[in-house]
Amino acid sequence: MVTISRYGTWTSPISADDAAAAGGGPLLADTHREQVWWTESRPAEGGRVALLRANTPGDAREVLGAPWNVRNRLHEYGGRPWVVFERDGRDLLAFTHWADQRVYLLELDDPAAEPRAISPAPEIEHGFRYGDLAAGPGGDEVWCVREEVTGEGRTDIRRDLVALPVTGAAGEDPGGVRVLAASHHFMTGARPSPDGRHAAWIGWNHPAMPWDGTELCVADIDESGELSEHRVLCGDDGESVCQAEWASADALTVSTDPDGWWNLFRVELDGTRKNLGSVREELGGPLWQVGARWFADLGDGRFAVLRSGALALLDSDTGELTGLPVDVGSSLPSWGPTLAVRTGEVLGVAAGPRHGRAVVAVDPDSGRVRRFTATPGTLPDERYLPVPEERTFTGPDGERIPAYLYRPRNPDFAAADDELPPFLVHAHGGPTGRVSPVLDIDFAYFTSRGIGVVAVNYGGSTGYGREFRERLRENWGVVDVGDCATVARALGAEGIADPDRIAIRGGSAGGWTTASSLTCVDTYRCGTAMYPVLDLEGWANGGTHDFESRYLDGLVGPYPEQRERYRQRAPVNRVQEMLAPLLVLQGLEDEICPADQCERFVAALAEHGVPHAYLAFAGEQHGFRRADTIRAVLQAELSFYGQVLGFEAADVPELEIQR
Template sequence: MAEAAPRDRAMGHGTGAPSITPQAVAAQHGALLWPTTAGAATWWCAADPVAARVRLWRCTTPGAPAQQVLGEDWSVGNAAIGYGGRPYLVVPDGPRHRLVFTHSADRRLYSAHVDAGPAADEAPVPLTPADPEGVRTAYADPIRGPGGGEVWCVRETTRTDPGGESDPAPRTTRDIVAVPLSGVAADAPDAVRVVARSHHFLSGIRLSPDGSRLAWIGWDHPDMPWDSSDLMVGRIHGGVVVEPARVLGGDGVSVPQAEWADGNTLYAMADPAGWWNLHLVAPAGDGARSVCVLPAEAEYSHALWRVGATSFAVTAAGVLLRRSDGAQHLELWDPDTGALTELAEEWTDFAFGHCGDAAAVAVVAASPTETATPLRITLAPPQDGRAAGASVARCLPADQDRFGPRHSVPRRRTVRVEGGWEVPYLYYPPTGPGHNGPADRLPPLLIDVHGGPTSRTTGTRSPVISLFTSRGYAVASVDYGGSTGYGRAYRDRLRRSWGTVDVEDSVAVARALAEAGLADPRRTAIRGGSAGGWTALAALAHTDVFCCGSVYYPISDPETWSGGRTHDFESRYIETLLGVLPEDGDRYRAVSPLAHADAITVPFVMLQGLDDTICRPDQARRLVDAVERAPGPGRCFRYLEFPGEGHGFRRAATVAAALQAELDLYAEVMGAP
């Protein structure tokens, strides 16, 4: 369907047009990912919305201008498990650095030497062979192999399916492999050596400092990694792993990350007590000893959605980790004293990807008043009775945001629901000059539903949310049951209750804000993408709370979102969320938006990428068609399909068109705020 020309119909409270536009939001840089340190330099990836590529950036010293590494034709990334994995490694190599990275265009692993200038001083050369016909390969989470002559990484190999309907799990294998840095494997595929095999899914490979052992995370269908996963350790003999054994996890315990402290000891996050807390693991013989060294009713880790994602780092000064209690805190834990020191206190969110060495760690941080930025944490170990020290430096200057006061600062709130659960959410009040609304009229409300569903809201400056709040809309982002950051029991509220708990929690937030006099109950909409799109559709089908909705690349029919109808990583996820077919078919049909399309009686916009392999276009198309055929007032206000876009929009033009479609819908249905 042709994209509509952008229009700016939604006016804010008061007089004058709002200055934050869909085009301005779309033009801002995309997500910052995978920060790391190498010597004095700090590196990270950033999405380029204009070119629809991911660029690699480097800051040689804090305060110096950031430099784009590699040329314009290169895009650093991979599609491991559908959501990607750590795509690059920087290692010292004489006076220069050797960069090893995956190129998203051809999926191969490349190498280049980088000097002090703004670009690679030699053209990148391939380290791995081109994919043969009928095979797609992804390399992720590279580390330096023992001896320095190889890079070790997770290799994902998928035999393609021309028909597009066969189960991806039997067609997909994952191995830990060794790739020679000499480049010989580029023309000799057999030169890539398998180091270890264990599970269907692999992540977080870590070589011990003495090079004698390898640790990694693995899990198998039907578990998701936050349900149950294994920390594996094996000895390295003759360039391969021998005697691999599980040392932590399994049997309903999730281990998202592990890092070595020395050749015989490693730290790991695990949740045997219901919270992702720090454990010390000492592999020994046929078994292992583990103890929780930082017990707390708080989450110190993350749901593992990307291969190699991290949330803590082991340094000479202690363990740097993040703690979540709604907001996030960056803390340094001293293993000798048990003391916790909070760092970077002005920041409230720290993205996955903490990475570094004994002396420095890089993180991506954000706050309610600042967009995400890379930070370099320089650490000094305790010495002569003095405590460990740390300094925090920005790698980019403070953002000179011309929209300034038009951004809304979120407020953390909770609402109590059935069962005594407290549902957290972020309330963004209407803001911006002249857009606070008349005193005798409540503002319209947008309930924002995050994806995942094993994800979480972030209380940080959001250009998308500010687009709406600057026009006079209030926004509430809900951490419904199933969200991370609140322990396993809260995550497990969603087990076999998807489409029920998430909807009820979203409705509870909308009603609580209306009762508090902060939102107009007659002008309340819902928006979400992916799993959030499912919740938005289910809310429109099963409640009468929302007057309209915006739906991005959703699941609409749970009976066909499994096996060959989605990607390998989530091809069994529905069994946790709703149950096993055919015996649980009644539950599937009871909550399915597609099965209840005739109950959707309010307008909505549907926005779908045509290259989406996770939530395929037929999920959106069938729902739109069913609503249009059903009797009654329900209708799709606008359905836009975007060629070249997948699960999550990358191009600035796509983002702007989608946001404009939302604004048009809200203006028509809810009127001027």
């Protein structure tokens, strides 16, 4: 029997605990000797990242038990944290450990072996950070990127490509670390060619972000293992190389975008290059984490590629780009940039409208899917899960605005015919990122209670080419705010959403869009900003980590030349213009959007009498990883929306709103 009840008041079997459990799951995947390896986030263990391996689906084994945490702080977002390789017939595992950021080595063939440090202990906590690990020639060294803290400021960082002897000679002696190269301020880990005669890596310098412009570097390796002066094979200030893999001893396969779309090229050591399939499709993505992989060589002239996040096949002989069988494409439309190949299968981490992230292997010819992990947590009945609808809205100047619509859905409830549902406009992070049509238990937590969600790929999002991405150039706080508002108003005009009960939410850059929107757009009744960017001048003056410290040059304009623009757009300077209540959620150990800017902003909200609530969480960095935090955040959001949008939220503690 269906109960008639107001939107927002529906009871749901999807709890905040379910959402917290689903917040974990696999992160990165790879293969070694036909084994499948992956890292897995575990909210119930304080957000620890575990490392697992399996031969076949169902026989997963954890390689390192607690307290080992296979994660690192490289660029604060982390780089690939492990590599398995062979040396003298023995299998070795090298990995980074979050607690001390050191690199450890484990001999996998010895069941009694314990991990031992092969990088030195820093003089200050996390003074060295390592990431994007790879095996050096012959397996005698682990090659990786090393960050070194050189001062007290957040941007006082030096980076080198280094080699760590597997003997452990550098574990106690910093002098045992061999510097390979320091070509740029930012670099991916170097990879040796199959014959050990060359090394290749990607580098870039401020003010460019890696999706703006990078360079593919190659250097010769001499008999002593030293690298010569590097030369640039491709890439520049306006071309972004995001992945490079050795195709042979004298050529690489590269994802780069000289024509405005990330395509695959074969690049010879003399710089000659050939597009393997010229398409107006994105076969690459933003290099937020070094070591990301958008393509993998199947070894038969075909490549598994991610086409704007969806798995596809590129035939390098014909240049033809094709999707996988329709059931694979529809059930698993979104793949993370962590592709690998295992005996003719494509391995990766994929998700879909009915499946959370899972490690899967797909036969590219038959479409057979094998799942090595289950969806984290316990999935509710599908009848309670929203079905994402792909939509494209039109902006005032004719620009297209892609979005995914998640309508309220609960088989036990319905609202009166004359009531329209409240809606949440979700602004993704980055802002150089995107949303995909996948199962999101956070969204389902709201939709199963009668609150709709629309996730917007505003101008600046990836997956639509460089021109769309650069719509946001010097227009952050303008284009993103405008696109989200356009979608919100359209839903109200179409009778899909109650135009008087629309809220906006987002984390990081999405938190910026939320706070910015509430200072200049009257579309929303309230908003939730999670670990948001709030103070642009603070960012430009050492208020964030080194990786993004010049991000605003492209998003807002060069500083200090555009100081007035920085001041005018920053929500921290426009609190008196806040048009609606705001919920602010912040991690206290966040080095990307530090808590001090949030606290100054909240103090200003109180000073100006703006209704608000503020929750801060000890032990959380940028993005919430702990089960208790995720639970508290969702319950606080639901209570906040209920109080502001005018419905009685069921089964959650009442959030105190400062008025």
